[in-house]
Amino acid sequence: MYKVLVSDAMSEEGLKVLKEQKEFQVDVKLKLPPEELKAIVKDYDALLVRSSTKVTKDIIDAATKLKVIGRAGVGLDNVDAEAASKRGIIVMNTPGGNTISTAEQTMALIMALSRNTAQANASLREGRWDRNKYMGVELYGKTLGIVGLGRIGTEVAKRAMSFGMRIIAYDPYLTVEKAQELGVEIVDLKGIIKDSDYITVHTPITNETRNLFTEKEFAQMKPGVRLVNCARGGIINEADLIKALESGKVAGAALDVYETEPPKDFTMFKNEKLVATPHLGASTEEAQVNVAIEVCRQVADALLGRGVKNAVNVPYVDPELYKVLKPYIELSEKMGGLIAQLTEGRTKEIKIQYGGDIVSHELTPVTVAFLKGFLTPILEETVNYVNASFIAKERGIKVVETKSSQIEEFANLISIEAQTDKAAVRVAGTLSPRKQPRIVKLNDFYVEASTSGYLLILSNEDKPGIIGQIGMILGENKINIAGMTLGRTKAGGVAMTVLNIDEEIPESVMKQIRSAKNVIDAKLIKL
Numbered sequence: 048m049y050k051v052l053v054s055d056a057m058s059e060e061g062l063k064v065l066k067e068q069k070e071f072q073v074d075v076k077l078k079l080p081p082e083e084l085k086a087i088v089k090d091y092d093a094l095l096v097r098s099s100t101k102v103t104k105d106i107i108d109a110a111t112k113l114k115v116i117g118r119a120g121v122g123l124d125n126v127d128a129e130a131a132s133k134r135g136i137i138v139m140n141t142p143g144g145n146t147i148s149t150a151e152q153t154m155a156l157i158m159a160l161s162r163n164t165a166q167a168n169a170s171l172r173e174g175r176w177d178r179n180k181y182m183g184v185e186l187y188g189k190t191l192g193i194v195g196l197g198r199i200g201t202e203v204a205k206r207a208m209s210f211g212m213r214i215i216a217y218d219p220y221l222t223v224e225k226a227q228e229l230g231v232e233i234v235d236l237k238g239i240i241k242d243s244d245y246i247t248v249h250t251p252i253t254n255e256t257r258n259l260f261t262e263k264e265f266a267q268m269k270p271g272v273r274l275v276n277c278a279r280g281g282i283i284n285e286a287d288l289i290k291a292l293e294s295g296k297v298a299g300a301a302l303d304v305y306e307t308e309p310p311k312d313f314t315m316f317k318n319e320k321l322v323a324t325p326h327l328g329a330s331t332e333e334a335q336v337n338v339a340i341e342v343c344r345q346v347a348d349a350l351l352g353r354g355v356k357n358a359v360n361v362p363y364v365d366p367e368l369y370k371v372l373k374p375y376i377e378l379s380e381k382m383g384g385l386i387a388q389l390t391e392g393r394t395k396e397i398k399i400q401y402g403g404d405i406v407s408h409e410l411t412p413v414t415v416a417f418l419k420g421f422l423t424p425i426l427e428e429t430v431n432y433v434n435a436s437f438i439a440k441e442r443g444i445k446v447v448e449t450k451s452s453q454i455e456e457f458a459n460l461i462s463i464e465a466q467t468d469k470a471a472v473r474v475a476g477t478l479s480p481r482k483q484p485r486i487v488k489l490n491d492f493y494v495e496a497s498t499s500g501y502l503l504i505l506s507n508e509d510k511p512g513i514i515g516q517i518g519m520i521l522g523e524n525k526i527n528i529a530g531m532t533l534g535r536t537k538a539g540g541v542a543m544t545v546l547n548i549d550e551e552i553p554e555s556v557m558k559q560i561r562s563a564k565n566v567i568d569a570k571l572i573k574l
Contacts, residue, residue: 048072049350050090050112054079055097057119057144061339068347085109093117093346096125104130115139115349117342120329123359132360139345139357140148140431145329150202152328153247153277155209156301160245160273161186165322187211194259195250195278196231197426203247205236215242219393220425220445233393240264243561244321245273252279253424254573255388260284265291270297276277277328280305285315292320303328342371359431368408374403375414375461378476378484379500381574383420385474385486387571389504392469395443397557399423400462402454414448417463457487492543500529501548502572508565509535509542516563517544524556541567 054074064271077085090093096102099181104115107130117133118140128138144387159165162183170177190276191207193200196218204214209231215232217239226233227491236259239246246268250256255365259283260274274297276283285306291297301322308326310316318325349355401410413531419506430438439446454460462475467550475488476498486496489504496502507513514531521528530547552560560569 050074051090051093051095052076052088052091053095053347054084054100055119057095057097057343058336058339060336060344061119061341064340064343065347068351068383070351071347080207081344087388088113093350095119095342095346098122099126101289102126102131102186106353107131107134107136110134110136115346117346117471119144119338119342123143124295124310128360136360137355137358138360139342139355141338141341141345141355142360145334146198146202148331148334149199150206150279151323151331152303153199153203153249153275154206156275156303156322156324157186157191157245157247157273159322160275160299160301166319186245187415189213189244190215190242192216192234192246193231194218194236194239194241194246194248194282195425195443196226196229197249199278200247201229203249204229206208212245215239218392218425219324220442220444222395223323224439237267241269243272245275246271247275248282250278250282251426252281254571255424256279258284260288262287262290265296268296270296272296273298273341273387274300276301277303279553280308289315289318292318298381304401331349357431357434371405371408372410372412374478374482374484375410375413375459378383378422378478378498379413379461380416381484382461382474382486383417383422383426383477384574385420385502385572386463386465387421387424388426389472389489389570390467391464392467394444394465396447396466397439398447398449398464398466401448401450401460402462403452403457405457405459406450406452410448410450413461414446416460420448421465428543435510460487462488486545489534489543489545491536492546494543495532496545497530497547498574499547500574502574503546503548503552503560504570505544505560506567507542507544507547508567509537509539510565513542513544513565516566517546517560520559521548521552521555522549525555526550526552526556543563 048069049070056077064075088106088110092112095111095117097119102511103124104127106128115138116126116136116138118126121140121142121562123140126138131138163181166526167181190210190213193216196216202391207214214336215234215238217234238269259282265287274283291335292300299320303324345356368451399414414433419430419432419441422430422435422438457477460477462474464471473490476484476486479485484498486494486498500528527549528546529549533544535542557569557571
């Protein structure tokens with residue numbers, strides 16, 4: 048008999064999945080104080096939560112029998128997944144539960160923008176009959192630009208096609224072949240900006256997507272373009288958007304998400320060209336039921352040995368083998384994040400070569416860790432150790448794994464090459480004598496860099512004064528250098544400088560670095 052504790056309100060349809068299983072005893076105990084939850088959790092095999100219950104390290108340490116933590120929803124800010132991983136507890140979420148609801152919300156906002164639905168409704172309520180004022184436009188024949196063609200973006204594309212729209216999409220993690228299967232034309236971001244009549248975004252908020260659309264991008268768009276954001280606040284710069292609406296360059300915009308939620312300043316909502324809703328993307332009865340059913344099924348399957356789905360931490364590995372592989376798993380995931388931030392263009396193939404003593408082990412968990420690290424910068428919480436391989440395959444990315452017991456210079460080495468439609472990026476990593484992950488090669492340059500915090504990677508001419516210049520710029524801005532390594536292939540040629548930085552470097556400082564004498568390029572990588 049497995050005991051399951053449900054500590055947050057969940058639909059009865061979901062709980063029914065568990066209650067109908069004779070192997071389960073389901074206890075629903077809502078709004079438990081932390082100390083009370085800590086006292087009783089030791090008796091349970093599974094814990095189901097939404098966002099209210101805070102599953103801290105203290106609670107996890109007290110959960111001596113716990114095997115699974117299920118979160119009905121996407122975000123996991125309230126669950127200490129690291130503490131759970133150390134205890135061998137599976138943590139799972141439900142990233143697909145709100146796909147349809149968010150796609151439909153996007154289409155609802157696109158329609159509302161096209162036909163001035165919200166504004167006309169408000170006008171009637173005020174006793175006016177303004178038929179001529181609210182002339183609309185048709186979707187038929189218009190071009191919809193989708194930024195991010197994942198689950199939700201794909202569902203939006205399908206629905207927009209039924210309106211006779213031409214669909215173009217920007218997604219560096221989707222191959223041209225896969226897009227063609229969907230009937231979507233792949234373009235770069237400039238293509239989205241210049242060719243779209245409507246633009247909708249469906250990406251997480253990352254350093255790359257924050258302020259993706261600002262005054263600069265609006266100036267390059269078609270006059271009369273319309274924008275929709277049901278993804279994350281901050282992808283579209285709100286202040287610049289309002290200016291573009293006021294100038295008439297942007298005919299209309301619809302927002303469901305905001306830079307600050309709830310907003311502290313409601314002034315922008317007075318603009319009549321803006322349609323706004325209070326983050327309702329997942330707020331449908333069906334979505335709430337779906338995530339409850341999904342998480343309950345996942346928990347039941349995990350406990351009954353029927354497989355693990357949507358686990359955000361490492362799936363089960365033999366404890367003794369995991370002790371050996373854990374540092375390589377951590378290294379591989381960091382290398383994935385590094386390569387993802389270095390690559391340009393659409394990834395076609397990833398070659399992973401393992402060398403040294405580790406080749407005698409089953410290395411699938413290490414490969415999966417790389418894919419998770421590689422895909423996370425663009426997809427964030429939708430990627431986990433269970434679905435990373437599937438997502439890579441779904442997006443047409445070929446993964447080739449090879450092993451060799453013979454390598455030079457290192458006892459063990461992971462060498463990875465990512466081939467895109469523009470160039471190849473190669474990274475090699477190993478463990479220090481104290482089992483600490485280290486990057487030892489970037490493309491053709493041998494380096495020695497830690498995999499924590501931030502990496503400032505410079506491509507520069509091999510001439511005196513580079514380090515002094517960069518050190519002065521960082522010092523003047525009170526940014527500390529934690530470590531530094533230099534690499535070159537020949538004297539006087541192109542060199543590489545890699546600095547471990549304690550904190551994020553503001554874009555204004557990065558501009559100073561890029562304009563420094565003899566600096567060819569500079570990138571800031573978050574690991």
